[in-house]
Amino acid sequence: MSYPVRVEPKRPNPDDLLKNVQEEEARSKRARLKIFFGMAPGVGKTYAMLQEAKIRREEGVDVVAGVVETHGRADTMALTAGLEFLPTRKLPYRGTQMEEFDLAGALQRKPQLILMDELAHTNVQGSMHVKRWQDVLDLLDAGLDVFTTVNVQHLESLKDTVAQITGVLVRENIPDTLLKRADQIELVDIPPEELVERLKEGKVYVPEQAQHAVERFFRKGNLLALRELALRRTAEHVDADMRRYMASKGIVGKTWAAGERLLVCVNSKADSASLIRATRRLSESLNAPWIAAYVETGKHIRYSEEERTQLEDNLRLAERLGGETSVVQGDMSTAEAIIDFATSHNVTKIIIGKPAHSRWMELLTGSMLEDLVRRSGDIDIHVITGRQEGEKPAPSAKPAARQARMPGLSHYLAGAVTVALLTGICMPLHKHLEMADVVMVYMLGIMLVASRFGRWPSLAASGFSVLALDFFFMPPRFSFAYGNIRHLATYGVMLLVGLVIGNLTERIRSQARLARNRENRIRALFRLSADLTRSTGSTAMAETASRNVATHFQSKVLIFLPGAGGRLRSNSLVDHEVVSQDELGVAQWVYDHHEPAGMGTDTLPGAQALYLPLKGAHELIGVMGIRPNEAAGRHMEPDQRHLLEAFANQTAVALERALLAERNRESQRQVDREQLRNALLSSVSHDLRTPLGGITGAASTLLADHGELPASSRKDLLETIHEEGNRLQRLVTNLLDVTRLESGVVDLAKDWVPLEELVGVALERLQGTLGDRVIKVELPANLPMVQADPVLLGQVLINLLENACKFSPADQPIEIKGWATERAITLSVTDHGQGIPAGEEEHIFEKLVRFPQGDTRPGAGLGLAICKGVVQAHGGRIQATNRPSGGAQFLVSLPLGAAPPAPPAEE
């Protein structure tokens, strides 16, 4: 017998299918973005968008124009007839009023579909976001469908290519991810000839300031190239759509080389940005993930501030373009580190820039590229130009920072003074010195100046030295003329030495400065983490973080935690400061988008503070706001910002820990409360019904009596009612006390109280219960007063005495003693009963516990639990022991602080 053999068709992985289904669902639910895509202005994107909007409107869709730029063209205008325009927001800008799209208004109006022309537009200062595409993302998040228009040159990854083709550097860019986010891309295309024609007819809107660029831009060659780019981009999108469709339908095909993965090596040069964009394009066409890596070797400590900033910017650009970023530690050679990283991350292609240094340098230091190629094995190495033709190196963005590091005039003056001094010393000794000695003395001076004031002053000092040497010492003396050609060489050497020494010291100085900066930074972080470890509870941690940030950044910290429904609470965890609705709005945006916003960022830069998301290990726990003090100013250096982010991260992790612990405690308390409630319920049913039974029974008997009950019985019944009433009263008091203590609403009304008074009150209160029982009170006359809540502590004593009464024979005395040591005051209540059952000494303070033999006696076992709660609330201790001679002893110890100030003396 044989089983039929079935040939399994090639089946897609069920996990993938599920993922596809989920993605498909998410896509169909979320708001839809449609992009009208064109190669250049004037192709008719707005017109196409309005046409489609009109069709939608006729279908009954609620369409609103957020932004539509008709540029006064009649045919386009005609399409807007009957279309609702959203009122713009008027913003004052450099003395005039600027109109801008009103994001808040749009979100409030909430149409089904909103038209947002010119996606790459930069908003007027004072708007919510810097860029319009950020507005669009917010609209999509809010569930509004969006139509928008954009030209191909605005795509971030194509920036270089477009600049290369047209020679125009486009400043308004949109991230490529937006194109990915689009559900539909409609290419609006006309032949380039027609576009040029339209331009000539004046049908293309050209802003005045761009007139001169138009000529260059609208050349036919340019347009052809741009058209190709646009077509290719659209095709890629269609391709992605098709792949998604195939995958969702379970059609498995080898549509792309499996497992491609790119790695681009970046450094601290501006050129890396082009490399990153090129990698992004390559990855798009390969549909492969990509990583931007920076290899950290010993070299990076020599980096200047600009270089560091550039490096950060490069890595950030990679992130923005959808790449993963990584910093690789390289103890070995750079090439080895790269290959190591590439192999461990399954990288198939490495993209690296062409070497910028000369062949001579390579001979000296070895070629990293050659090394890389030799070691690469299976991995492809793509070497491409970093810098694009015609592109100038980016000018330094920070002239201010550079100026700050330039030595002041005083440093040059100091160089001159040093030279003058040395000249003064050498002049009288001139006769006894060789020329070489004088040169040596000047060298010493140059070195001193270099070590003290850095490169440029030392070079200046070398110059001064040469002049002084020539004028004062070289024959002919007191003349700048030189007699011997050999002297020129001496001068040359002196200048060179000055330069070399200056450079060397400068480097040492900058390294020292960097090391100092880093040490400060590490120390600051270390102190923060140590402080955070020491503080317990979220509030204390928030205050710790706030203190640390305040000392380092001259700023005030605000920490906002979410309340119900993901809305941030308006009062900061620090000092409970309440901020304005506007500021809270910024913080809320940060919380919703997990990105920094506010002062110094692209989003809502007008805010009073910088807001950073507090990202814990598991979730976003809140938002930290940093508001600089008046003196600190609004500008923040990049490394300050990094340190701040490190602070925020550390705070976030610590806070998350604290909040988790608090949440755990809270749920534990909840469980405890629940248990108590259950115990109370069962207790109430028993302990309340028993006295009620007595009362109702006695009362009904009395009511039914028509004189046949003897007087003594009547009295008995009445006494029953009275006693049971009192018992109920005590029980209710206890229940109230216990719930108050448990719910934590008890505010201790602390006051200085003499123990004697507490004892007096308790004995007075228990007169009825105690009857004739002997109570021995031993309290020394000089017993200090204790700081306590007299009512609650009195209740403790009452409960202990009641307890003693209940569990010892009525003819036995009860003893109350008090004594004090330096740090504590103790009160003992001792009875002569059977004592506490062995092993029950701790147990008896738990709720609703009664001694087994005491079961027949009245009273819910709440009294001792109350005692424990009250004593603990006072920071004291309560203990139960059995005395060797029999009977139980309860000890209440309370801490003694400083004695209260004595009343002023009299007489």
Next chain:
Amino acid sequence: MAADGPLILLVEDEPALRRYLRVTLVPQGYRLLEAVNAHEGELLAASHHPDLILLDLGLPDLDGLVLTQRLRDWCTVPIIVVSARGLETDKIQALDAGADDYLTKPFGSGELLARIRVALRHAHQAAGEAVTPVFELGPWRIDQTRREVTVAGQPVHLTPNEYKLLTTLVRHAGLVLTHHQLLQQVWGGVQGAQPHYLRVYMAQLRLKLEADPARPQYLITEPGVGYRLRVE
């Protein structure tokens, strides 16, 4: 009993408690006016000029505390506050607002009658009936004209503040005085007088006057509220 006994205004919304007070007070010769809310109570107080008001704090239309303050604006009739709220702050507020005494529910009839007697007696004294210069209580004899205090015939030396504290309590014999009121009376407006001074002086007084200071017979602590000189 005489039909012209003291007139008591009872402001209480609980029918059961009204019935209990009626059967307790009327046989004792008191005449009773009953109001079920603050508004009615205020009207009756204005129209009938009762000798004493028994006032429940938890009234349906207005907090008894507010009513106390309003009544105090225009009359000095003794007010005994009756409340189911056991919190000390409530008691202190009521007393500081002008109530003469308070009782926490549940309370026994004996205690109620004693408090009423004390309040009425105190009102009579305040109304200008001759104050006896010599006050006697158990073994104590306090002669206010000679500033002399004896216990069982033995003279006791008191400091000026102790004496002032004692005579303040004597002036309001049987009534509760809050810490605040006592500090005001004994130390006057002196800045910096703290509640624990009172406890120090009270302990000294008990030591000098009470037979067993740990179980005082007369100088009674009202925990968390104040002190009272017990007279019966």
